[in-house]
Amino acid sequence: MKNILVTGGAGFIGSHTCLNLLERNFRVVIIDSFDNSSKKVIDKIKETCKSIDKNHNLNLEVFIGNLCDRDFVTDVFKEITKQNRQIDGVIHFAGFKAVAESIIKPLSYWRNNVIGTLNLVEIMDDFNCKNLVFSSSATVYQPMDNLKLKEISKLGPINPYGNTKYTIEILLKDLFKSSVKNWKLASLRYFNPIGAHSSGLLGEDPKDTPNNIFPLIANTALGIQKELKIYGNDWPTPDGTPVRDYIHVMDLALCHVKVLELLMNSESEYLNLNVGTGIGTSVLDLVKTFERVNNVKIPFVFDKRRVGDASYVVADNSLLMSKMNINYFRSIEDMCRDGWNWKKLNPKGYKET
Numbered sequence: 001m002k003n004i005l006v007t008g009g010a011g012f013i014g015s016h017t018c019l020n021l022l023e024r025n026f027r028v029v030i031i032d033s034f035d036n037s038s039k040k041v042i043d044k045i046k047e048t049c050k051s052i053d054k055n056h057n058l059n060l061e062v063f064i065g066n067l068c069d070r071d072f073v074t075d076v077f078k079e080i081t082k083q084n085r086q087i088d089g090v091i092h093f094a095g096f097k098a099v100a101e102s103i104i105k106p107l108s109y110w111r112n113n114v115i116g117t118l119n120l121v122e123i124m125d126d127f128n129c130k131n132l133v134f135s136s137s138a139t140v141y142q143p144m145d146n147l148k149l150k151e152i153s154k155l156g157p158i159n160p161y162g163n164t165k166y167t168i169e170i171l172l173k174d175l176f177k178s179s180v181k182n183w184k185l186a187s188l189r190y191f192n193p194i195g196a197h198s199s200g201l202l203g204e205d206p207k208d209t210p211n212n213i214f215p216l217i218a219n220t221a222l223g224i225q226k227e228l229k230i231y232g233n234d235w236p237t238p239d240g241t242p243v244r245d246y247i248h249v250m251d252l253a254l255c256h257v258k259v260l261e262l263l264m265n266s267e268s269e270y271l272n273l274n275v276g277t278g279i280g281t282s283v284l285d286l287v288k289t290f291e292r293v294n295n296v297k298i299p300f301v302f303d304k305r306r307v308g309d310a311s312y313v314v315a316d317n318s319l320l321m322s323k324m325n326i327n328y329f330r331s332i333e334d335m336c337r338d339g340w341n342w343k344k345l346n347p348k349g350y351k352e353t
């Protein structure tokens with residue numbers, strides 16, 4: 001049974017990926033600081049897994065600490081080695097992710113995201129663990145109006161958060177090209193993950209005020225906020241609101257596991273992969289779909305454009321589809337239904353349950 005280290009495994013995408021790994025009989029080791037997640041999520045991962053198969057043998061361990069603490073990360077690898085096991089692969093989610101916050105606190109983002117990753121790969125190297133799937137982001141690209149982004153499109157992040165992701169990609173590429181052979185590395189450039197596990201047991205529960213559109217829509221539907229602000233209705237898009245590529249978090253989770261399996265079965269590899277559905281949906285379309293499938297009202301107002309926003313960010317996902325043999329993604333309706341189901345059942349996130 002392979003041991004997979006999931007950094008940031010208690011977070012939104014990490015928790016859904018841990019579930020997928022457990023379902024596929026991997027042994028999961030989580031490192032998380034719980035800076036942006038609740039400890040309750042661990043029980044929820046187990047509960048969800050048991051709800052799918054009550055006889056499932058849950059191989060899940062959790063180490064609480066920060067990747068910036070080198071000694072702590074080394075101790076986790078030592079602990080696994082002491083048990084005559086080894087970390088066979090790493091899925092690296094741990095990082096700060098709020099674009100606006102990164103503009104206010106760039107040093108904190110550089111330390112957490114870049115130093116944390118540097119520590120991780122150095123320690124992986126020390127313990128001869130060479131398989132890594134990294135959470136990159138579509139923010140590494142220079143947005144292009146009305147053109148889908150390909151892996152070879154021009155890079156050029158426009159905020160500190162994107163710069164940290166871009167820097168880590170360069171670091172990983174350098175590592176791959178170095179004389180230390182056998183690294184198998186993938187940077188997954190996600191577009192906009194939304195939704196939740198269909199059971200309503202796992203979902204998105206950020207600790208601070210949400211920045212992403214989907215939790216804000218759900219909060220408006222619940223009446224936690226009076227109205228949704230849509231930033232700009234004068235973008236060069238069909239209805240004037242920004243167009244994004246939304247992907248169901250369970251599809252994104254599955255992509256991680258598939259990419260990891262591909263790396264573990266390859267000789268040596270470096271991959272940049274767009275992970276999106278390739279379908280553009282405007283903010284207004286998303287709101288209307290959410291209202292329609294869930295039979296709720298989302299009062300909204302238009303506000304002015306935000307600095308740093310782009311009109312159109314959609315993936316050309318042909319490389320992902322061909323490499324991973326993927327031919328199906330959940331629909332925007334599924335994303336709205338599952339995301340709302342989670343929010344309705346857990347209005348205060350994991351806190352209340």
Ligand SMILES: NC(=O)c1ccc[n+]([C@@H]2O[C@H](COP(=O)([O-])OP(=O)(O)OC[C@H]3O[C@@H](n4cnc5c(N)ncnc54)[C@H](O)[C@@H]3O)[C@@H](O)[C@H]2O)c1
Binds near residue numbers: 012014135138
């Ligand atoms: N959610 C998105 O829209 C999106 C889009 C593109 C890329 N990403 C990237 O995907 C990754 C996961 O995103 P998410 O939405 O699940 O975020 P999240 O905040 O829900 O999860 C991140 C987890 O990592 C932990 N963490 C952060 N820094 C840490 C550190 N230094 N050491 C240990 N734990 C740490 C947090 O406590 C949290 O549990 C992030 O790296 C993010 O930048 C997210």
